[in-house]
Amino acid sequence: MAVEASPPTMFSPWPDRLRHSAIVLLVAGLALVALVVFGELSPTRAAIAFVFIAGAALVPWRLHDVVASREEVLGVNPVEAPAVRAIIAGMPDPAVLLDRAGRVIHLNAAAAQLAPALRKNELAQFALRSPEIITALREAIATTEPRRATYLDHVPVDRWMELTIAPVSVPTAFGGTDYCMLMTFHDQTPLRRVEEMRADFVANASHELRTPLAALSGFIDTLQGPAKDDAKARERFLGIMHAQATRMARLIDDLLSLSRVELSAHVRPDTLVDILPIIRQVGDGLEPLAAERNVKIEMDLPETPVSIAGDREELLRLFENLIENALKYGASGGRVAVSLTSAVTAEGVPEVRVAVRDFGPGIAPEHLPRLTERFYRVDVGDSRAQGGTGLGLSLVKHILNRHRGRLLIESVPKNGATFTAAFPQVKAPSVT
Numbered sequence: 001m002a003v004e005a006s007p008p009t010m011f012s013p014w015p016d017r018l019r020h021s022a023i024v025l026l027v028a029g030l031a032l033v034a035l036v037v038f039g040e041l042s043p044t045r046a047a048i049a050f051v052f053i054a055g056a057a058l059v060p061w062r063l064h065d066v067v068a069s070r071e072e073v074l075g076v077n078p079v080e081a082p083a084v085r086a087i088i089a090g091m092p093d094p095a096v097l098l099d100r101a102g103r104v105i106h107l108n109a110a111a112a113q114l115a116p117a118l119r120k121n122e123l124a125q126f127a128l129r130s131p132e133i134i135t136a137l138r139e140a141i142a143t144t145e146p147r148r149a150t151y152l153d154h155v156p157v158d159r160w161m162e163l164t165i166a167p168v169s170v171p172t173a174f175g176g177t178d179y180c181m182l183m184t185f186h187d188q189t190p191l192r193r194v195e196e197m198r199a200d201f202v203a204n205a206s207h208e209l210r211t212p213l214a215a216l217s218g219f220i221d222t223l224q225g226p227a228k229d230d231a232k233a234r235e236r237f238l239g240i241m242h243a244q245a246t247r248m249a250r251l252i253d254d255l256l257s258l259s260r261v262e263l264s265a266h267v268r269p270d271t272l273v274d275i276l277p278i279i280r281q282v283g284d285g286l287e288p289l290a291a292e293r294n295v296k297i298e299m300d301l302p303e304t305p306v307s308i309a310g311d312r313e314e315l316l317r318l319f320e321n322l323i324e325n326a327l328k329y330g331a332s333g334g335r336v337a338v339s340l341t342s343a344v345t346a347e348g349v350p351e352v353r354v355a356v357r358d359f360g361p362g363i364a365p366e367h368l369p370r371l372t373e374r375f376y377r378v379d380v381g382d383s384r385a386q387g388g389t390g391l392g393l394s395l396v397k398h399i400l401n402r403h404r405g406r407l408l409i410e411s412v413p414k415n416g417a418t419f420t421a422a423f424p425q426v427k428a429p430s431v432t
């Protein structure tokens with residue numbers, strides 16, 4: 001697309017115009033000579049007639065030239081100026097400048113990419129597909145008022161675009177005012193996604209809280225009514241109610257932890273902490289669960305301290321979630337291996353990696369990319385039965401992001417899963 005091509009000029013170049021006058025004068029001169037030769041006209045009259053004809057041929061051209069050169073100096077259409085073209089070309093969003101009729105004067109490369117059918121000096125209405133744009137453009141042209149429209153663009157991928165049309169008043173060469181339209185496009189897709197995620201999150205959180213709440217109020221009704229004097233039922237129901245209340249408390253706890261980590265996401269922890277005692281403390285704390293599930297926790301950790309820049313409380317939550325998941329979902333493997341190694345990324349960044357490996361059923365590959373989404377669970381029933389909230393791995397990811405680390409998930413179905421928390425290594429090499 002010829003985005004940079006200069007507009008065709010309205011006037012023919014100088015030599016062309018002189019040639020036209022010369023031809024007129026030559027023909028007139030020959031005709032007058034013929035009339036004199038044939039005695040139809042006296043030489044004096046022929047000379048006077050030639051002067052008039054020459055005047056008629058040259059003076060309008062001259063006048064025209066004066067007007068033309070004045071307009072050229074002032075700029076026939078000021079918005080066609082190279083400066084305006086450069087401004088449009090330099091705009092970061094797709095931008096198109098149209099004349100009052102909707103004809104394209106300038107467009108930048110981003111606009112040419114967004115709407116490849118747009119051509120300079122052609123009507124934009126014919127090149128734009130979306131009815132929302134065409135309606136907004138028509139209205140802006142008719143009213144010279146700004147217009148906004150939002151539409152879904154399907155090519156090359158689905159994107160929510162916002163279009164703004166701002167009429168710009170432009171002074172004309174002879175003191176009047178004309179309008180042109182500045183049309184800019186803005187990609188709203190990331191904003192929409194965040195908005196959708198927020199709405200989903202609120203819906204999921206309410207649903208997750210409402211389920212145990214409904215169970216609790218159901219049991220309260222039963223205990224106040226039919227099971228009022230049934231001591232055995234009361235014991236059983238109180239046990240279930242306790243489990244539901246614990247689940248609600250855990251969910252609220254996870255939600256608060258998530259929002260705390262998110263709030264401080266931009267501040268990287270700067271305190272040096274030795275992660276070995278943290279991992280050991282988590283392992284010790286989960287021993288009762290491991291014993292209950294008949295799983296052995298094997299720790300393969302170095303003897304010397306391994307320091308990273310970290311937040312102790314958040315690291316406790318992180319390892320607790322990873323090891324607890326391995327014990328809950330990988331119990332059938334009978335063992336969970338926790339190991340620490342140092343490694344270097346493909347970009348050459350040295351890392352401290354803590355891997356939590358189980359030997360359980362593993363996770364099907366299609367679930368892997370979504371595991372860290374809030375409330376995403378491979379099997380909702382299984383997760384609930386294990387007292388899960390669906391927020392654990394999301395919290396892990398956020399904690400790692402804050403630590404400028406990353407989470408690696410590998411799994412072979414039927415052969416367990418490995419969740420690796422990788423942290424950037426601090427300068428002094430502490431892992432041996």
Ligand code: ADP
Nearest residue numbers: 325326329377378379383388389390391392393
């Ligand atoms: P939950 O509270 O449900 O455990 P998480 O965010 O911690 O939530 O985990 C999300 C889902 O990932 C779990 O519901 C489970 O389906 C799956 N998952 C996590 N860890 C493992 C694992 N070690 N083995 C198999 N599945 C796992």
